[in-house]
Amino acid sequence: MIKKSFLSILFIAVISTLFLTSCSTKQNGLENMKTLKNTKWKALVLNNVDVKNDRKVANINFEEDGRVFGNLGCNNFFSSFKEDNGKLTLAQAGSTMMMCPDMTTEHNFSSVLSNVKSYEINGKNLRFFDQNNKEIAKFIKE
Template identity: 30%
Template sequence: MQKSFIALLGAFVMALTGCTEKSPADNLTGEAAKNLQGTSWQLVTAQPAAKEGDCENLPPVMDFLEDSKVAGNLGCNLFNTTYTQDGKNFSFAPAATTRRMCSPEAMKLEGQLLNMLQSTRYLTQNEKGLMFWDENGKLLAQYEPEKAGQCQ
């Protein structure tokens, strides 16, 4: 009788422990992003900075607009979508894009960024910029404030 009570108690404790499991959002760097409307961000990349007037090698950008809308450039094509946010929880609706063909490198980056948009489940912000995370707490991309003087 005592052994079955201890086994039952152990199962109960394990069940409670499972209920209090931390969310990946609890371990993310930065705070929940706030006041996104009217802000513009560019992808943090290892590519060399574009020279003034060079509109071919600019990093992808993302503009947060009114009514939870987002528009920008994926490195080759333009995109627009909407988002939902609740604290750090964040997701994009499927994006609409233009259909230009660019260099293989630009198309590869664009594919990665479209996957990032689909996989984002959390968004945080710190002094370095915005960080997009997947459901497991893996960093997908980091954006910094867009620098003035970029080509439009």
């Protein structure tokens, strides 16, 4: 009887520990994420204009090897990036060259990519800033 009670208590303790550890690890992982490598983001605001993610979703993806790519709202783009302590450098981007009915998001996103100098990650949000530390883009983690 005592052995059965002990095993039940031990089982509950192990399950509780695993549950609490997995929850705190996930939360801390989001809060402590400060690198762009291996992340994907959906554009919400570009140059103070809300993004209309209709048929195509404007997004940016950062790879471990320094490649960056995504969709400008119409065309796909590709480039490379370097990050250093919140500073962000993007090489000149290349893109496909389709014409879409509304190119507003495309033009705003291209401008953001050309002007970004730093970034900040806060939870599931990513913000880009220009050389004057003015926010020029806001993204949400995908």
